[in-house]
Amino acid sequence: MPVRPAEHGSLAADWEPRGEADCRVRTIMDRVGDKWSVAVVTELTAGPRRFSELKRALPGINQRMLTSTLRVLERDGLVTRTVYPQVPPRVDYELTDLGRTLLDTVTSLLAWAERNADGIDEARRRYDARG
Numbered sequence: 001m002p003v004r005p006a007e008h009g010s011l012a013a014d015w016e017p018r019g020e021a022d023c024r025v026r027t028i029m030d031r032v033g034d035k036w037s038v039a040v041v042t043e044l045t046a047g048p049r050r051f052s053e054l055k056r057a058l059p060g061i062n063q064r065m066l067t068s069t070l071r072v073l074e075r076d077g078l079v080t081r082t083v084y085p086q087v088p089p090r091v092d093y094e095l096t097d098l099g100r101t102l103l104d105t106v107t108s109l110l111a112w113a114e115r116n117a118d119g120i121d122e123a124r125r126r127y128d129a130r131g
Contacts (some may be wrong), residue, residue, distance in 0.1 A: 031076060032102060036061055036069045041099060041106055044079065048094040078102065 009020055031037055036058070043049060044056050070093055076097035082117040084090040096104075 014124055028076070031072060032078075034069075036065055038106055038109070040066075040069055040073060040093075041078070041095065042110065044093060044095045044099070045103055049084075050090065050092055050093040054093065073099070082130060 001088045032041075039058050039061070040054065043054055049057070051066065052069075054070075055061065055063065058066065061069075070079060070081070074081050074093075077096055080094050080096050082094070084092070
């Protein structure tokens with residue numbers, strides 16, 4: 001089946017890069033839409049967490065990926081990192097006000113995935129069965 005071009009005014013057409021502003025939006029979407037960023041933001045909804053707590057709460061993430069994800073989220077202003085001067089050092093991560101603005105979107109996305117998981121699994125089985 002041939003792929004039809006996106007119609008003017010459709011979401012796909014609106015996401016075609018047309019300039020610097022669109023590239024900035026695309027990089028933000030790449031960041032906040034990746035699985036580990038969504039998982040970290042979701043985990044931080046309950047409040048501040050230490051690195052080790054986040055690592056335990058996110059099965060499958062390794063230390064390097066968690067460190068990288070937290071750094072990018074901090075750089076983007078979505079997470080704050082607070083270092084407490086004690087021995088051993090204690091570091092907490094928490095959503096910023098800007099990071100909390102993502103919660104409705106992330107919650108909606110997760111709810112959509114849960115509602116549609118069975119249908120997506122079935123579509124995958126049908127697709128894979130075609131050979």
